[in-house]
Amino acid sequence: MSSKFKLLGSHPAFIDTSLLLLRIAGGGFMLTHGFGKLQKLINGTFEFADPIGIGPEMSLALVVLAEIVCAFFILIGLLTRLAAIPLIITMLVAVFIIHDKDSFGNKELGLLYLILSIVIFLVGAGKYSIDRLVLKK
Numbered sequence: 662m663s664s665k666f667k668l669l670g671s672h673p674a675f676i677d678t679s680l681l682l683l684r685i686a687g688g689g690f691m692l693t694h695g696f697g698k699l700q701k702l703i704n705g706t707f708e709f710a711d712p713i714g715i716g717p718e719m720s721l722a723l724v725v726l727a728e729i730v731c732a733f734f735i736l737i738g739l740l741t742r743l744a745a746i747p748l749i750i751t752m753l754v755a756v757f758i759i760h761d762k763d764s765f766g767n768k769e770l771g772l773l774y775l776i777l778s779i780v781i782f783l784v785g786a787g788k789y790s791i792d793r794l795v796l797k798k
C-alpha cells in the first residue's frame with residue numbers, strides 16, 4: 662500500500678504519545694474513583710467490602726494504595742509496570758468477586774480499567790515518562 666494512504670502509521674512518536682494519553686486518562690480517571698475511598702480512610706470510616714477475608718480496614722487501605730498511589734504513579738510514568746500490578750489485582754477482585762453477579766453493564770468500567778492496566782503493564786510507560794528519564798532508555 663502506498664505511503665500516502667497511511668493515516669498515521671506506527672511511527673514511534675505516535676506510539677509514545679498514545680502511551681502518554683493512555684497513562685494520563687487511565688491514571689487520572691482511576692484517581693477520581695480512589696478519592697472517595699481515600700476520604701473514607703482519612704475519616705476513619707471503614708465500612709468497606711471484605712472480598713478476600715483480610716478485613717474491611719485492610720481492604721480499604723489496599724484499594725486506596727492502588728487507586729490513589731499507583732494510579733498517580735501511572736499518571737506520571739513512575740515505576741509504571743510495578744504500579745500497574747496492584748491496579749490489575751484490584752480490578753480483578755472488583756470485577757470477578759465484588760461484581761460477580763452483576764450485569765455486564767455494571768462490570769464494564771471495571772473491565773475497561775483492568776484491560777487498561779494490563780496494557781500498561783505489558784508495554785510500559787513509553788518515552789514521555791519519569792521511568793524513561795530515570796532509566797535513560
